[in-house]
Amino acid sequence: MDVITSSEALRDFVSSKRMEGDTVGFVPTMGALHRGHLSLIDLAHRHADIVIVSAFVNPLQFDNAEDFDRYPETRHADEEMCRQRGVQVLYRPNAAEMYPNGFATSVHVDRLSSILEGASRPGHFDGVATVVAKLFNTVDPDVAVFGAKDFQQVAVIRRMALDLGFRVRIVVAPTVRENDGLAMSSRNVRLDTEARRAAAQLSKGLFAARAAFRTGTTNPDVLLYLVAGHIGATQLVTVDYVHIVDPYDLEPVEEAGPDDVLLVAAVVGGVRLIDNLVLGDDDPGED
Numbered sequence: 001m002d003v004i005t006s007s008e009a010l011r012d013f014v015s016s017k018r019m020e021g022d023t024v025g026f027v028p029t030m031g032a033l034h035r036g037h038l039s040l041i042d043l044a045h046r047h048a049d050i051v052i053v054s055a056f057v058n059p060l061q062f063d064n065a066e067d068f069d070r071y072p073e074t075r076h077a078d079e080e081m082c083r084q085r086g087v088q089v090l091y092r093p094n095a096a097e098m099y100p101n102g103f104a105t106s107v108h109v110d111r112l113s114s115i116l117e118g119a120s121r122p123g124h125f126d127g128v129a130t131v132v133a134k135l136f137n138t139v140d141p142d143v144a145v146f147g148a149k150d151f152q153q154v155a156v157i158r159r160m161a162l163d164l165g166f167r168v169r170i171v172v173a174p175t176v177r178e179n180d181g182l183a184m185s186s187r188n189v190r191l192d193t194e195a196r197r198a199a200a201q202l203s204k205g206l207f208a209a210r211a212a213f214r215t216g217t218t219n220p221d222v223l224l225y226l227v228a229g230h231i232g233a234t235q236l237v238t239v240d241y242v243h244i245v246d247p248y249d250l251e252p253v254e255e256a257g258p259d260d261v262l263l264v265a266a267v268v269g270g271v272r273l274i275d276n277l278v279l280g281d282d283d284p285g286e287d
């Protein structure tokens, strides 16, 4: 596996592989890799001849400097995991190259970026769209793999890729969960024991609502009440939102259907967590 830090070297690598006829799969990450990321890498291998993983903690997408400073960094472990998973290139751009002095460009996806997570984290999706556009521009992948846990992020990136004419195919990998159902996230390491226990209630609430949907409950208020009942409101947990939304425009629905998505965001023990389930699915799958 090569570890590459400059965009020029990465472009050279990709064009030499393309001349050999290889297709390129891409998994953008912010490092601190866990089993969820490994499933993205495995899926990328199924869709492309070579796999490139990027690891860049993108300052633009943090609305809070403390959150950025506390983002876990596990460089050595990340490298080892990528190597063992058959990744061809780990791309670690440095911040100065990603955002040269005077950087003044932002990619903004209207509406989708300002609701839900975007309303609670102003500027977050501009940061995501900007860095992913830059990465797509450098890597020029055939396929890029994102995790279903970040449902809104996927919607924003799909829109951005379509609008800006990137020829990449976006593939979505199902959320990987801990044994108690907690969605894997690099932030989970920041949960203490009590918060970790409380965090598991998020997915339990989602699963309970989905079970009720399967037995015929389609009233969103009833389903949302079930989720809220599981999560509870304690000093440790502040629920930001729980919604059932249309998968395309992310607007709340009046009656829940199998394609609709149950989204939850909460701050648990000081750590912001998100999760979701598609009501009619075991997982969101890929396109």
Ligand code: PAF
Pocket: 028, 029, 030, 056, 058, 061, 128, 131, 132, 150, 153
């Ligand atoms: O999901 C993430 O890890 C990040 O938002 C991404 C897509 C790598 C952009 O920095």
